[in-house]
Amino acid sequence: MLRQYMKTKVKLSAECLIAFIAAVAAGCSGGGSTVKGKVTLDGNPIGARAKVEFEPVDPKAGLNGCVVFTKDDGTFEYSPPKAAFSLKPGKYKVFISRMVDKDGNVPTDDDPGQLEMAGKLKNQVSMKYYNRQQPQFTVDITGGTNDLPPFELKSK
DSSP, X not given: OHHHHHHHHHHHHHHHHHHHHHHHHHHTSOOOOEEEEEEEEXXXXXXXXXXXXXXXXXXXXXXXXXXXXXXXXXEEEEOOSSGGGXXXXXXXXXXXXXXXXXXXXXXXXXXXXXXHHTTOOEESSOGGGTOTTSOXXXXXXXXXXXXXXXXXXXXX
């Protein structure tokens, strides 16, 4: 009885180890889909730290979303280190916001969320671009590199 138990335990441990190694190897096999784009506001690059959110159109599709921030020139790139974090092929809603202080400057603080909660920041972008009920943009993500057309925002 003990011998049978030990054989079963060793067999299960070996199977678990093989499954674990396979999962780790798959997770470390490099990125998945890369997403690149640009955000403009009234024809000019929006600037640094605009938040671009990708959310699956169908929440039941098993897709994960992501958040990426723009650089000074309004461009962004989402290239995850592991395929598990990439945007899977599918249709996504895109929401854009950019928090600034009363002078129109992007906060240099590492935690703008606290400044926002304190009412010291406002969104530079019109509400229609981050309204979850009526998204202004949708994109189709495919495997590989996705060079998206510019997201052209208007302040009025």
